[in-house]
Amino acid sequence: MTVVLATPSIEVKHLRKVYGEIVAVDDLTFAVPRGAVLGLLGGNGAGKTTTIAMLLGLLEPTAGDIHVLGIDMKKRRYAALPRMNFSSPYVDLPHRLTVRQNLLFYGRLYGVRNVGKRIDEIAEHMQVAPFLDRQAGKLSAGQKTRVALAKALINKPDVLLLDEPTASLDPDTADWVRTYLKDYQHETHATILLASHNMGEVERLCDDVVLLQAGRVFDRGSPRELIERFGREDMEEVFLDMARGRGRGLDALNRKETAS
Numbered sequence: 001m002t003v004v005l006a007t008p009s010i011e012v013k014h015l016r017k018v019y020g021e022i023v024a025v026d027d028l029t030f031a032v033p034r035g036a037v038l039g040l041l042g043g044n045g046a047g048k049t050t051t052i053a054m055l056l057g058l059l060e061p062t063a064g065d066i067h068v069l070g071i072d073m074k075k076r077r078y079a080a081l082p083r084m085n086f087s088s089p090y091v092d093l094p095h096r097l098t099v100r101q102n103l104l105f106y107g108r109l110y111g112v113r114n115v116g117k118r119i120d121e122i123a124e125h126m127q128v129a130p131f132l133d134r135q136a137g138k139l140s141a142g143q144k145t146r147v148a149l150a151k152a153l154i155n156k157p158d159v160l161l162l163d164e165p166t167a168s169l170d171p172d173t174a175d176w177v178r179t180y181l182k183d184y185q186h187e188t189h190a191t192i193l194l195a196s197h198n199m200g201e202v203e204r205l206c207d208d209v210v211l212l213q214a215g216r217v218f219d220r221g222s223p224r225e226l227i228e229r230f231g232r233e234d235m236e237e238v239f240l241d242m243a244r245g246r247g248r249g250l251d252a253l254n255r256k257e258t259a260s
């Protein structure tokens with residue numbers, strides 16, 4: 001019997017990004033199967049945002065390959081981009097446009113059919129309907145995060161890249177956003193890559209985790225595997241071990257093996 005393995009939705013091989021003398025991402029390799037949620041974790045400056053920017057084609061890799069939905073992003077990223085979307089607290093929507101105008105702009109950019117209906121739908125899901133006609137620059141941080149998520153979901157993406165999706169949200173709102181994302185992923189089989197500093201969020205949402213340290217893979221596995229391997233209670237403790245140099249990361253192990 002021949003077993004046909006499905007193409008991963010996201011496949012990254014030996015990815016590297018150098019800014020001048022700073023190696024932001026170094027030999028990063030991972031794959032995310034369709035319908036899975038991968039967490040990209042690491043301390044400040046570990047290379048998460050740089051990786052997401054390369055996946056979106058906003059930054060050109062120094063080396064390495066990226067395939068999204070089986071499409072080589074170096075050659076044909078415009079074939080993949082309409083089926084992708086992202087949210088990031090570092091990318092502000094145009095301030096003077098109202099929330100509705102912003103969503104209309106992105107909806108048209110992504111070629112969404114019946115865009116007005118879709119805006120009403122997603123505005124209700126993300127609870128941004130009460131301020132649809134307010135300027136984006138005049139929203140609170142938490143309201144902006146919800147609008148950013150509404151924009152990220154406007155085209156019902158197959159691949160969703162989320163950089164700190166619940167940043168600035170109060171615990172209650174963050175909780176329903178996580179539930180919404182989980183339901184969205186179940187219903188649509190979307191693939192999600194999530195960069196987060198919230199370890200509870202990672203445990204709840206992620207099937208797999210890549211721990212990044214200084215641009216390199218420190219360790220990887222499901223939250224449960226990592227917690228077990230580190231001999232810890234939860235991902236918070238795993239993260240602290242990595243940050244304080246106590247973990248037994250793959251990178252450290254590999255270096256040891258190469259040296260001996």
Ligand SMILES: Nc1ncnc2c1ncn2[C@@H]1O[C@H](COP(=O)(O)OP(=O)(O)OP(=O)(O)O)[C@@H](O)[C@H]1O
Nearest residue numbers: 019022023024042043044045046047048049050051
């Ligand atoms: N445009 C740039 N020019 C030079 N260096 C950069 C640039 N963007 C990022 N870097 C550096 O690359 C490294 C990785 O940064 P990146 O923003 O990807 O980290 P991050 O994991 O997203 O961090 P954080 O959790 O703080 O958001 C850092 O050392 C950062 O200073």
